[in-house]
Amino acid sequence: MPTTSLQTATAFSFSAGQQQQLYLTIKRHAGILPSTDVAALCQQYNQPVDVILRACLPIAAQFAVAPISQFFVGAIVCGLDAQGEQHFYFGANVEFTQQALSLVVHAEQSAINNAWLNGAKKIVKIAISDAPCGYCRQFMNELADAQSFDILLPKQQFKLAELLPYAFGPQDLGNAYSLFNPAPQLHGFAVTTEFDEQLLSCALAAYVPYSGNYSAVKISTFENGDFYGCYAENAAYSPSLSPLQSAVSQLHLAGLTMSKEVVKGIELLQTQGKENQLTASQAVLASYNDLPALQSISLPLKIKPTVI
Ligand SMILES: [Zn+2]
Structure with a gap:
């Protein structure tokens, strides 16, 4: 049996006004809530990082573009930059009308991509507004920190190995590197x-x-x-x-x-x-x-x- 840990739902959430204010801040930083803002929120509301991270998920979902499904998913990577500063990197699903469904961007991909492009060196946690689909579990299995980061759902927390046992990964194709741990550029x-x-x-x-x-x-x-x-x-x-x-x-x-x-x-x-x-x-x-x-x-x- 996987050792999933069921956590009690947090009662904390941002008001609609606070969400709107944070949305504008994140938009101004092109999808990032910088470490200083994260620390300020933890202090202001006297809440640990995990609680603030989960409370930000509805804001992440506001960036979704889902004209087909009308299913708005938010994901946030809590990651460390080269200086060890902890930022929130937001992500949301993107759908393309009149095109094959296989072209869509999933929220988890969006958040991981955002962290990767913007200098994150280590992923500590990934919070998601809904359970990750199989495709996203596979996408996360390509990450250097796949065995260590926590996956936070609104009421549960997992390690990737619990959600994707007996996984197929880079090593199966003889690739010793991974996303966030690239091969030397020659x-x-x-x-x-x-x-x-x-x-x-x-x-x-x-x-x-x-x-x-x-x-x-x-x-x-x-x-x-x-x-x-x-x-x-x-x-x-x-x-x-x-x-x-x-x-x-x-x-x-x-x-x-x-x-x-x-x-x-x-x-x-x-x-x-x-x-x-x-x-x-x-x-x-x-x-x-x-x-x-x-x-x-x-x-x-x-x-x-x-x-x-
Ligand atoms: Zn997915």
Whole structure:
């Protein structure tokens, strides 16, 4: 029998007004509640981090875009940055109308992607507003901290091994690395013209142990800067998060919409000779009307010179 621990439901929740105020703070930080705010909330309400984390779940769900299911899921990663500071990284599901259901972004993927792209080095806990589906359990099994982090549901707490026993994971494909514990980067892109450095470094930071297709997407907006997405693969392949899904999720966590009024341009960069993201990206974008055309760039990789 799994040793699941049933906890008593916490009576604490934020009022509608407090939720709205926190929503605006998180939106301003593009889907992150910084450590100083987390500490201030714990102190203000005299509650431990877990209680504040769970109380934030309805706010995370406010970022969901679920035109098909109308089922709004919130997830939050409690993670540590390189300095050991503890931030909340929010996530929510994103659905695409008129497209295959398999293209949706799940809330847990969104939160983990948000933490990964924004400097989290260690995942301590993941809180979710509803039980994680099998796909998300598999996605979480790709994480470096898969055996240690706590999964907090509104009234229960688990370890991943309890929810996903006898798991198939990276090691089964001979991959010794994992998401948040990447292989040393031995490549660079062979760039001949001036190029967006951040898009290049995003693509090189992609977690692509199975395809080798280093790829990233940049969504430029008219007034709110650029949003980047990175390709994150999974040993079971299907739960992999495409760079476009990753970038769209980041844009929604800033409270923005994929509309022609917001989006100025969309660029996909991937490894020449390994391209497999173009059609998937086009399929997702076909869900929207009147967006600028996807710019697709393929560059060859070169081995970095060895430093002696
Ligand atoms: Zn899921």
